[in-house]
Every structure is written in C-alpha cells, then in structure tokens.
Amino acid sequence: MKVSFPYMGTTVVYKKLLEMLGHEVIMPPKPTQKTINLGVKYSPEFACFPLKVIMGSYFEAIDKGAEVIITSGGHGPCRAGFYERVHRRILEAEGHFVDFIVFDSMFRDRKTFIENVKRLKGKTPLHKVIHALWMVYDMIGKLDKLEMEVQRIRAYEVNRGETTRIWEHIQKMFDKAYTRGALRNAYDKGRKMLAAIELHSVEEENRIRIGIVGEIYVVMEDSINMKMEQLLNSLGAEVERSQYLSQWVTYNMLPKWINWSHEKHILKLSDPYLPIQIGGHAKQSVGQIVDYSRRGFDGVVHLMPFGCLPELVSQSIIPKINEDFGIPVLTISLDEQAGIANNQTRVEAFIDLVKSKHKERLSQGEKNINKSTQHVTTTG
Amino acid sequence: MIVGIPRALLYHYYYPFWKTYFEELGIEVMVSPPTNKVVMDLGVKASVPEICVPIKVYLGHVLELVNMGADWIFVPRFVSIQKGQFFCPKFMGLPDMIRHSFPHIASRLLIPAIESTTDDLATSPKQYREIEEKLGISTAANKRALKKAETVWIDFRRWSLKGYEIPDAMALALGTKNPQQEAATIIEHQQDEITLGVLGYVYNLYDSMISLDILSRLREMNVKVKTFEMIPERMLKERLIGMPKTMFWTFSDKLFAAGYHFYNEESIDGLIHVTAFGCGPDSMLGKLLELDSVKYQKPFMTVRIDEHSGENHLQTRIEAYVDMLRRKKQLNTQRGA
Numbered sequence: 001m002k003v004s005f006p007y008m009g010t011t012v013v014y015k016k017l018l019e020m021l022g023h024e025v026i027m028p029p030k031p032t033q034k035t036i037n038l039g040v041k042y043s044p045e046f047a048c049f050p051l052k053v054i055m056g057s058y059f060e061a062i063d064k065g066a067e068v069i070i071t072s073g074g075h076g077p078c079r080a081g082f083y084e085r086v087h088r089r090i091l092e093a094e095g096h097f098v099d100f101i102v103f104d105s106m107f108r109d110r111k112t113f114i115e116n117v118k119r120l121k122g123k124t125p126l127h128k129v130i131h132a133l134w135m136v137y138d139m140i141g142k143l144d145k146l147e148m149e150v151q152r153i154r155a156y157e158v159n160r161g162e163t164t165r166i167w168e169h170i171q172k173m174f175d176k177a178y179t180r181g182a183l184r185n186a187y188d189k190g191r192k193m194l195a196a197i198e199l200h201s202v203e204e205e206n207r208i209r210i211g212i213v214g215e216i217y218v219v220m221e222d223s224i225n226m227k228m229e230q231l232l233n234s235l236g237a238e239v240e241r242s243q244y245l246s247q248w249v250t251y252n253m254l255p256k257w258i259n260w261s262h263e264k265h266i267l268k269l270s271d272p273y274l275p276i277q278i279g280g281h282a283k284q285s286v287g288q289i290v291d292y293s294r295r296g297f298d299g300v301v302h303l304m305p306f307g308c309l310p311e312l313v314s315q316s317i318i319p320k321i322n323e324d325f326g327i328p329v330l331t332i333s334l335d336e337q338a339g340i341a342n343n344q345t346r347v348e349a350f351i352d353l354v355k356s357k358h359k360e361r362l363s364q365g366e367k368n369i370n371k372s373t374q375h376v377t378t379t380g
Numbered sequence: 381m382i383v384g385i386p387r388a389l390l391y392h393y394y395y396p397f398w399k400t401y402f403e404e405l406g407i408e409v410m411v412s413p414p415t416n417k418v419v420m421d422l423g424v425k426a427s428v429p430e431i432c433v434p435i436k437v438y439l440g441h442v443l444e445l446v447n448m449g450a451d452w453i454f455v456p457r458f459v460s461i462q463k464g465q466f467f468c469p470k471f472m473g474l475p476d477m478i479r480h481s482f483p484h485i486a487s488r489l490l491i492p493a494i495e496s497t498t499d500d501l502a503t504s505p506k507q508y509r510e511i512e513e514k515l516g517i518s519t520a521a522n523k524r525a526l527k528k529a530e531t532v533w534i535d536f537r538r539w540s541l542k543g544y545e546i547p548d549a550m551a552l553a554l555g556t557k558n559p560q561q562e563a564a565t566i567i568e569h570q571q572d573e574i575t576l577g578v579l580g581y582v583y584n585l586y587d588s589m590i591s592l593d594i595l596s597r598l599r600e601m602n603v604k605v606k607t608f609e610m611i612p613e614r615m616l617k618e619r620l621i622g623m624p625k626t627m628f629w630t631f632s633d634k635l636f637a638a639g640y641h642f643y644n645e646e647s648i649d650g651l652i653h654v655t656a657f658g659c660g661p662d663s664m665l666g667k668l669l670e671l672d673s674v675k676y677q678k679p680f681m682t683v684r685i686d687e688h689s690g691e692n693h694l695q696t697r698i699e700a701y702v703d704m705l706r707r708k709k710q711l712n713t714q715r716g717a
Contacts, residue, residue, distance in 0.1 A: 046663035076628030077466035079660050085625055086664050093671050108464075273480065276459065276493075278472040307658040312431050313473030320480035333430060 001122070002026050004066035006054040009220035009245060010147070012175045013140050018070070020132035020178070021124050026066040028057040031223045035060055040336045042090050049305035049335040050217035051083050053224055058087060062096050070120070073104035078279035078310055135183065137249065139174060142187045144244040146170060149194050151240065154233035155208075156199040164230060166193050208351070208358055211292035213242040213285045214303035215311050218334050220245075225303055226340055228347075232301065235351045240297075242288040243281070266291055273317050280310030286317055293327035299354040300327060301347070306335035328354055381515070383490065384410045384450025386441030389434055389471070390458065392546055392582040393609070396553045397501055397533035398454065404525035405517055410450050412441040415589035419444050424687055426481060432656040433590055433686045434583050435470055435477075442478055446485055452515070453485065457493045461501070465630045468661055490514060499630070502530035540609045545595065546586045574705050575604040577642030579635050579669075580654030582609065590685060591654055592694050601702050606648065608638035615641060632661035639669040643676035650679040650705045652698070657686035679705065 004026040005014050011027065018025045029035070031053050039056030058069060074081025084102045091098060101116050121129055147167070154163040170190040177183045210232050218225045219241060229239045251263040263284070267277075270287030277283050289300050302318065304311035318329050330350045332343055383402050385391060391398075391411075402409045412419065415437055423440025445453050455478055458471040466472065479486040492511055496504040505526055512522050536553035540546065551557035576598060584590050585607060598605050608616070616637035620626045627633040642648045653669065655662040666682055673680035681701050683694065 044663045044667035046658055046660070047667070048660070048663075073625075075464065077469045077472060079664060081628060082625070082664050086667060089668055089671055274473060274476050276457075276472060278469040279466070280469065282469065282473065307430055307660060309469040309660040310473070312428055313470060313477055316428050316431075316473075316477040317480045320483070 002065055002067045003070055004028055004058075004061035004064075004068070005070045007031055007057050007221065008217055010140075010143050010171065012171050013136055013143065013245060014070075015175070016139065017132055017136045018120075020135070021120055021129065022122055023120075026061050026064050028061040028064075028066075031057060031221065036224070036336050042094065044086070046307060047086070048079055048308055049224065050080070050215070051086065052336065053217075053221075054083065055087055055090065058091065058098075059094075059096075062091070062098060066098065068099045068101060070101045071103070073102040075104065075108060076279060080280065135180060137246075138180070139177075139183055140246045140249060142183065143171070143174060144246045146187070146190050146194065147244070148240070149191075151229055151233065152238045153194065153197060153199060154230070155236055155238045156202055158198040158200060160234070163194070163197055163233075166197065169193070205362060206358075208237040208299075208355060209240065209297045210237045210351075210354070211240050211242060211288065211297050211300045212303060213288045213292075213300055214281070215285075215305055215308050216243050216248070216281055218303045218305055219243050225334060226338070226343055228301060228303065231344065231347055232351070235348060237298070237351055237354070240292075242284065269294075273321065274313070278310050278313060280308065282310035282314040285311065285314045286321065289318065289321050289327065289329060290325065293321075293325035297327065298358050299350065300329045301350070302329055302331040304331065304333050306333045306337070308333070328357065381452070382408045382410050382450050383452045383454050384412065384445035384448065385454050386438055386445060387412045387414060388438040388441045388587065389474075389583045390456075392586045394501065394533070396536040396550055397529045399554065400532040401525050401529035402454075404528045405515070405521060407515065410445065410448060412444045412448070415440070415587050417589075420589060420687060427477075430658060431470065432658045434581070434587070434656055435474065436687065437587065437590060438474070439478065439481070442485075443482070446482075446488075450488075452488055452490050454490045457491055459493055459495045460630070461494065461496050461499045462630045462633075463497050465628050465633060468629050468632075470660075500530060500533065502526040502533075537609075541612055543606075543610050545605075545607075546582060546609065573602060573604055574649040574702065574709060575606060575647050576702075576705075577606050577638065577645075577648045577651045578654060579608065579639055579642075579651060581631055581635070582607075584654055584656055584685065590656070592685065592689055592691050594652075594654060594683065594694065594698065597695060597698060598702070601699065603702055606642070608634050611638055611641055619644075627661065627665060629661045632665050635662075636665050636669070639665070640672075643669075643672065643678055648678070649709060650701070651681070652701070653680065653682045655682060655684055657684055679708075 001023050003018055003023045005028070007028045007030060015025050015027060035056035036053055037056070038059050039052035039054070043052040043055045061069070071084055073084060084100055088100055101119060103116060104112065150163055150167045157163045170186070170193065173186040173190065174183070177186045212219055212228060220243060222229060229241065232239045247262055266284055266287035268287070269290040270283045273286045274283050285302065289302070292300050302315065304315070315331050318331065321327070322329055328350070330346065332346065385395065385398055399409050419440040420437060421440070422443045423436040423438065426439045426443060427436045442453055442455065455475050457475045458467040460466050475489065475491040479489055490511060492507050494501060494507055496507065505523055508522055508526065511517060512519060532553055536549050539549035539552045544552065548557065578585065578595070580591070585595060595605055616634055619637040619640040620633070627636050639651065642651050651669070651673070653666050655666060670680055670682070679701070683697065
C-alpha cells in the first residue's frame with residue numbers, strides 16, 4: 001500500500017513505523033506557502049488552520065501517488081475529530097477517491113479499530129509488529145530527549161543556525177536506523193554532536209526560559225508557527241514545548257494503569273480554572289501555564305489556530321492565571337492571514353519585557369539579600 | 381431572592397423549562413432585556429475578540445443582569461444532552477470564562493452541569509444538586525419542580541413541531557397567549573408562495589439583534605420558513621442513518637439532519653444557512669451541505685453574521701435570493717403545465 005499521513009512534527013517516526021510494517025510510504029512534503037495556499041483554496045473558510053494545512057498536504061501527497069491516508073479521528077468536542085469527513089468529501093469533490101484509515105478511540109469502536117490495525121499489519125508477522133512498535137516508541141523517546149537539548153542550547157549557539165543544521169542531520173541519521181543497535185548509535189552520536197556545539201557562556205541566573213503551550217498541531221509543526229522555537233531561541237531564550245510526541249503517545253495509546261505521566265499532573269493543576277475536559281488541549285494549556293509558573297519560567301507563548309474553539313476558552317481564562325501567578329503570557333493566533341513581521345515584532349517586544357522583568361526580579365532578590373545581611377549585621 | 385436568566389444562547393430553547401422550574405420552587409425569575417446595542421457592547425468589550433458573536437452577547441446579558449440587581453445568575457454548563465455527543469467546547473467552558481473574567485460575581489453564579497441523555501433536562505435530576513445546595517431547596521421540592529418544568533417544556537416543543545416560531549411557541553406554552561386566537565392567524569399556504577429551510581441555531585435566529593431579524597424579513601417577503609426545531613426528532617434521526625460519522629455536537633447534528641431533510645423534502649424551495657462569524661461546528665457542517673447542494677439540485681446560501689453585520693447588505697442578499705427562487709418556481713410550473 002502506498003500510504004501517507006498528515007505532516008506534523010518529527011515525521012520520521014511515523015514513516016519508520018509504516019515502513020517496518022512493509023508499506024511504501026509517500027512522505028508528504030513539509031508544509032510550505034504552496035501547501036497552505038492549496039489547502040485554503042479547497043477548505044471551508046472558517047475551518048481551523050490545521051484542517052487547511054493538512055488539506056494542502058493531502059493534495060500534495062496524492063500528487064506524489066499516495067493511495068491510502070492514515071489519520072487520527074475522535075469524537076469531539078473539538079473539531080479535529082471531524083477532519084477526516086470533511087477532507088474526504090472535499091477530495092471526492094475534486095475527483096480524488098483515496099482510502100482513509102482513521103484511528104478513532106479503540107475503546108469506543110473496537111471492531112473498526114481492530115480492522116484498521118489488521119489492514120495496517122498486512123502480512124507482517126506479529127513478532128515483527130511488536131518489534132516495530134517497541135522500536136518506534138524507543139525512537140520517539142530518544143528523539144524527544146535530543147530535541148529538548150536542542151531547544152535549550154540553541155539559545156546560546158555561537159554560530160547562528162548550527163544547532164538547527166545538526167538537529168536536521170540527527171533526524172536523518174534516525175531515519176536510516178532500522179535496528180536497535182543502529183538506533184542507539186544514532187542517539188549517542190547525536191548527543192556527542194550536540195555537545196560539541198560551541199556556546200556562549202551565560203550564567204544560570206541570567207538565563208531566560210519560555211514555555212510554549214497551545215493547540216497540538218500549531219505547537220508541534222514549526223513550518224506553520226513561524227518557527228516559533230527558533231525565533232525564541234534566537235532572541236536568547238531557552239524553550240520548552242508543552243507537547244512532545246512521547247508524552248502524547250504515553251497518554252493516549254498506553255493503558256491507563258501505566259499512565260502516571262506528566263499529563264495527569266498537568267490536568268490536575270488546571271482544575272481550579274477549568275474543571276472539565278472541553279476538548280482539544282484547552283485543559284492542558286491552562287495546566288501547563290500554571291506548571292511553568294510554578295517551575296519559575298519567565299514567560300509563556302500561547303499558540304492557537306484562529307478561531308480554535310477550546311483554546312478560545314483557555315485564552316479567556318489566561319488573564320486570571322496571570323493575575324494569580326504573575327507569569328506573562330503572549331497569545332498568538334495563527335492562520336493563513338498571519339503576518340510574519342507583525343508577529344515577530346510582538347514576540348520581540350514580549351521577550352524584551354520578559355527580560356526586564358527577569359532583571360528586576362534579580363535585583364529585587366539582591367536587595368532582599370542585602371536587607372537580610374544588613375539585618376544580620378545590625379542585630380549581630 | 382431573584383434568579384437572573386440571560387436572554388441568550390439556550391434561553392431560546394429552554395426558557396419555558398427554566399422559568400417554570402424556578403417559579404415552582406418559589407423563586408422569582410428575572411430575564412435580561414432582548415439584545416440591544418448596550419448589551420451587545422458590554423459583551424463585546426468583555427470577551428476575547430475572536431470568539432463568536434452569540435458568546436459575546438451572552439456575556440453582555442450576564443453583565444446586564446448584574447446591573448439589574450439579580451441575586452443569582454443562572455449560567456449552566458452545557459456538557460451533553462445526548463449520549464456520545466457534546467456541546468461546542470465554548471459552551472462547556474462558558475461558566476469558567478465568566479467566573480474568571482468577572483471574579484466579583486463568581487460567588488453569585490449558579491452553575492449546574494447539564495449532562496443528560498435526552499434533550500429533556502428533567503431526566504437526570506442529579507445535575508440540579510448544585511441548586512439544592514446553593515439555594516437551600518429540598519430534594520422533593522426539586523423533583524416536583526422538575527416534573528412541572530418538563531410538562532411545560534414538552535408542551536413548548538409540541539407547539540414548535542406544529543410550525544410555530546420559538547417566541548410564539550414559548551408564549552403558548554407559558555400561557556401568555558391563547559391557542560384559539562393563535563390558530564386563526566396562521567395563514568393558509570398560497571400557491572406561488574415559496575418555502576425556505578432556514579438552518580441556524582436558535583440563539584442566532586431568534587435573537588433579532590444577532591440575526592438582524594432575518595425571519596421577519598423573510599415573512600415580509602411572503603416566504604414561509606421552516607427551521608430545525610419544527611421537524612420531529614424521529615425524522616431527523618432517520619436522515620442520519622447510514623452516515624459513517626455524524627456531528628458530535630448535538631445541535632449541529634440536528635442542523636445537519638435538518639439540512640438533508642430540507643434537501644429531500646419537496647415543499648422546500650431553497651436553504652439559507654445563518655451562521656456566526658468564526659463558528660467552528662458550522663464551518664464543517666456548512667461545507668458538507670454546500671457540497672451536496674449540487675447533488676440535490678437545491679439552492680443553498682450562507683449568511684454570515686457578527687456584531688458588524690450590515691442590515692442593507694442582508695436585505696439585498698435575501699431579496700435577490702428569494703426573487704431567484706420565485707423565478708425558478710414559476711419557470712418550473714410553466715414547464716410542468
């Protein structure tokens with residue numbers, strides 16, 4: 001089967017899994033302006049941005065010969081659960097009759113889920129499937145670890161762009177690794193390469209840390225969020241993303257009893273603000289902002305597609321979190337109309353503010369220390 | 381003690397229920413005035429700019445009720461009224477938006493979580509426990525009030541299904557209008573008259589400020605209007621059989637079914653989809669129906685509204701649309717004859 005899938009984040013992972021199950025993978029090209037234009041042309045005007053970009057990706061993948069598209073489903077309340085219906089209908093209207101394999105929750109419709117798994121499994125023997133799954137899970141974890149490192153050190157690189165270049169190279173190395181040994185090698189080599197990058201030395205107390213939260217697609221896919229991580233890094237801030245693939249897989253794919261992941265903790269933190277799950281990642285976004293402020297981050301960038309239903313609710317709640325914790329939050333909504341220069345200016349201004357706030361906090365801290373030492377000297 | 385009910389969102393579907401319920405408990409009910417410029421501006425200022433106009437209006441009504449001096453404000457959290465389906469995420473997070481945007485009124489909000497398996501809200505009394513606790517009401521009294529509210533609401537739905545528009549159906553169910561009198565005013569269906577299926581949420585269509593009174597505009601043009609709440613549940617359900625996946629938002633699902641009902645129903649000459657700018661569920665539903673209008677050979681028009689909508693623009697568009705439909709109908713009858 002010539003299969004394809006929506007482009008999001010570190011795509012080598014999905015590619016690897018499908019290849020190991022014996023499918024021919026048609027890689028959708030990384031979204032570009034052309035992809036977006038194509039998607040916007042056929043999608044409903046007020047559909048959320050991810051739907052439009054993915055629509056464009058599908059057209060491009062079909063152009064390259066994809067016959068089957070694998071995607072995730074859902075049963076709301078977020079619109080993402082309905083993407084496939086709309087995509088399929090639009091593709092049909094344009095004369096493309098491709099097959100979709102949609103993974104809805106396995107607990108809701110077990111029969112279809114198992115059928116889908118069987119289709120994907122094909123003639124691959126079971127032990128090989130398990131091997132493939134295990135290997136991909138391992139790979140996601142390793143890639144995420146390296147990526148977190150990248151997001152930290154890129155803020156201090158001496159040669160602009162070096163870290164990004166090396167990170168791309170590392171992903172290629174992982175792409176070529178098909179055995180566990182090769183995977184381990186790629187990981188070790190990647191770590192060494194990252195460690196060899198020349199960095200400016202910045203003292204611990206002068207480091208600025210920014211968290212990125214929001215809707216998963218615009219957070220994970222840097223080609224449509226104006227390369228937010230790189231932008232923040234280039235302004236001298238360390239970045240941590242609210243979502244990494246490994247966490248998502250652990251939370252969504254594994255049974256509940258091994259699920260004491262990060263995610264549960266985050267959801268708990270959001271309870272005072274948003275007691276129930278309202279779909280998408282609204283509850284997570286709220287919890288993550290609280291988490292970042294507790295962990296002493298200097299600021300949060302909140303990304304969402306224009307008109308995103310759940311994130312609009314979290315956006316409405318953010319001023320209250322800001323009041324309670326004093327953490328600055330910048331909300332940016334993205335769609336095909338987003339102007340890069342405009343948003344860049346906003347982010348730069350935001351980082352300036354965050355930096356001066358950081359400095360203020362430091363000098364406040366010093367004063368407090370002086371005060372307490374004074375206090376000690378006077379009493380002593 | 382006065383409980384304020386905002387005249388927005390599902391007020392237009394559940395007011396007879398809520399009013400009867402509270403009055404049966406001996407609580408005075410206060411309703412905010414019909415949406416006007418002041419209410420709209422209050423809401424627009426208080427909300428996130430990107431959110432859809434009905435939510436903005438809702439916030440305006442809440443603030444207006446505070447100004448009017450209501451002791452409690454009734455802002456239910458709508459989660460689900462059908463198994464496996466939800467409300468739009470904005471409805472689910474609405475009470476949180478309100479209590480965090482206006483912390484000074486947070487303690488005066490009544491927030492029952494509405495989670496039932498049918499759209500008859502009396503079927504799961506446990507969702508009203510919050511009201512028992514906050515207002516000091518016994519479970520028995522609560523049950524009695526729910527029973528009464530249910531009867532009135534079912535009566536209201538019955539009037540809707542007979543073809544009455546919601547304000548009339550409400551008045552009839554609540555006894556402020558006499559049924560005999562009303563029956564006489566229904567105009568007989570005329571020969572060259574056209575019938576439109578108008579798709580839109582009750583809180584947009586029946587809020588004359590939001591919809592710019594599209595329904596009376598159509599009536600003035602001598603157009604008969606059918607909306608989703610006039611179609612029996614059973615017929616809506618039939619339309620959805622065999623669809624691999626339907627909308628998972630209850631009211632969108634009903635509109636979706638109503639859309640196909642209108643496509644299949646011979647007496648309907650065309651469809652108008654009235655949708656709020658930035659409405660998430662409608663962006664999907666509208667596209668799917670629009671793509672199918674070719675298949676069913678029935679005209680389909682989208683009217684998008686928000687707080688900046690212009691009256692003249694709307695008037696011109698619907699006039700042109702209705703003229704087109706009339707001409708089409710005349711041509712068809714001539715050919716037929």
